[in-house]
Amino acid sequence: MSHDHDHDNELDPFAARVRALETILTRKGLIDPAAIDVIVDTYETRIGPRNGAKVVAKAWSDPAYADWLRRDATAAIESLSYTGRQGEHMQAVFNTEDTHNLVVCTLCSCYPWSVLGLPPVWYKAPPYRSRAVIDPRGVLEEFGLTLPTTKKIRVWDSTAELRYLVVPMRPDGTEGWSEERLADLVSRDAMIGTALARQPA
Amino acid sequence: MSRREANGPAVDLPLGVDAAVFAEPWQAEAFAMTVALHDKGLFSWSEWAQALSAQVKKPGAAIDGHDYYEHWLAALESLLVSKGLAAKADVDAMAEAWERAAHATPHGKPILLENDPRPTR
Known part of the structure; x- marks a missing residue:
């Protein structure tokens, strides 16, 4: 809405409908406005890709943890107190010399919230959702990631029940680094598969 | 409708800086209500994904995804109707x-x- 109002307020139609739902559901005792505020705060400020970066850094540093993450990512991630709210299962997919992994949700926007927060706009937009499966190599190039043609790209389509976390390859030259320092090399996009881990400066 | 500038990039697969998690407060509230209603057991997350998918695959969805939470809200409303909750x-x-x-x-x-x-x- 671009026009200004000095004398009265206007709710945009979407805001009015959301308020209407809140009013109706609160009166029915189905939601608690205070709980709604807590959820918003959690997703805006507390949950984000730092969680996933810590999972990856631990897997890089601790072979036993990496093995657990490979076998039962749901439990391995929960052990760090990053718990999914939707009862979803997690699967960690590890990049290797031969294979690069890329995650999409062709259906809607399923995403591993507990470790990455809420998805970026492009992840939810039709071009990525439709093209990641058909032309993953082309999509990665648009992200500035050109992989050798010998490298296989495996695309994982998320669902409401199963979400994927890409474990990028650990960059060379990081031997002996602490998990904290390693985590700084792990971007959100690296855990979706549209980037690699950062190289150490 | 000029609500979309805040969501930024209009190119195909935008790079670089992302928009804030929520562009407007109502988006955050619609999101949080959905999570809260699911927590209360009023629908399963699969039911939710189906409802959202039905909205986002309708023709006319914006290429840049700026209308995502409009679809989200429509999905929530339709699910509440089908569950007899609103x-x-x-x-x-x-x-x-x-x-x-x-x-x-x-x-x-x-x-x-x-x-x-x-x-x-």
Whole structure:
């Protein structure tokens, strides 16, 4: 809405409908406005890709943890107190010399919230959702990631029940680094598969 | 509709800086209500994904995804209707009450439903 109002307020139609739902559901005792505020705060400020970066850094540093993450990512991630709210299962997919992994949700926007927060706009937009499966190599190039043609790209389509976390390859030259320092090399996009881990400066 | 500038990039697969998690407060509230209703066991997350998918695959969805939370809200409304938790007519009437309340509220004051000059509840 671009026009200004000095004398009265206007709710945009979407805001009015959301308020209407809140009013109706609160009166029915189905939601608690205070709980709604807590959820918003959690997703805006507390949950984000730092969680996933810590999972990856631990897997890089601790072979036993990496093995657990490979076998039962749901439990391995929960052990760090990053718990999914939707009862979803997690699967960690590890990049290797031969294979690069890329995650999409062709259906809607399923995403591993507990470790990455809420998805970026492009992840939810039709071009990525439709093209990641058909032309993953082309999509990665648009992200500035050109992989050798010998490298296989495996695309994982998320669902409401199963979400994927890409474990990028650990960059060379990081031997002996602490998990904290390693985590700084792990971007959100690296855990979706549209980037690699950062190289150490 | 000019609500979309805040969501930024219009190119195919935008790079670089992302928009904030939520572009407007109502988006955050719609998101949080959905999570809260699921926590309460009123629907499964698969039911939710189906409802959302039905909206986002409708023709006319924006290429840049800026209308994502509009689809989200439509999905939530349709799920609440199908579960018998909030009838469309009730939501329509309550939304109009909120819009009347907003108009009747002096600028700078919080918008309260009590400000609706024609309460119908």
